[in-house]
Amino acid sequence: MPRNEYCADNELYEQISYLSFTSSGSSSKSEKTKMKQILKKAIAEELSDMQKLCLVEYYLNGKKMNVIASELNLNPSTVTRHIKRAREKLRHIASYY
Numbered sequence: 001m002p003r004n005e006y007c008a009d010n011e012l013y014e015q016i017s018y019l020s021f022t023s024s025g026s027s028s029k030s031e032k033t034k035m036k037q038i039l040k041k042a043i044a045e046e047l048s049d050m051q052k053l054c055l056v057e058y059y060l061n062g063k064k065m066n067v068i069a070s071e072l073n074l075n076p077s078t079v080t081r082h083i084k085r086a087r088e089k090l091r092h093i094a095s096y097y
Contacts, residue, residue: 051085
């Protein structure tokens with residue numbers, strides 16, 4: 001899938017930004033907006049295509065990991081690993097801001 005398809009979808013950044021990336025205690029609108037911009041850039045530039053696909057299916061489309069795995073013809077543990085590594089990478093990037 002094209003990289004731009006993921007970058008255009010603001011709902012993904014909205015959902016992911018509310019994970020634990022904004023757990024710094026303050027939750028002002030400007031901080032949330034800044035975090036969404038950071039996540040948007042990080043997702044577009046730092047994640048693999050498979051990590052992006054798994055994140056979209058899991059968080060945006062609400063699919064279970066085993067459903068994603070069967071659709072992509074992967075082992076469920078592989079999907080779990082892609083999502084886990086993507087979250088770790090995004091959390092690491094967000095921690096600098």
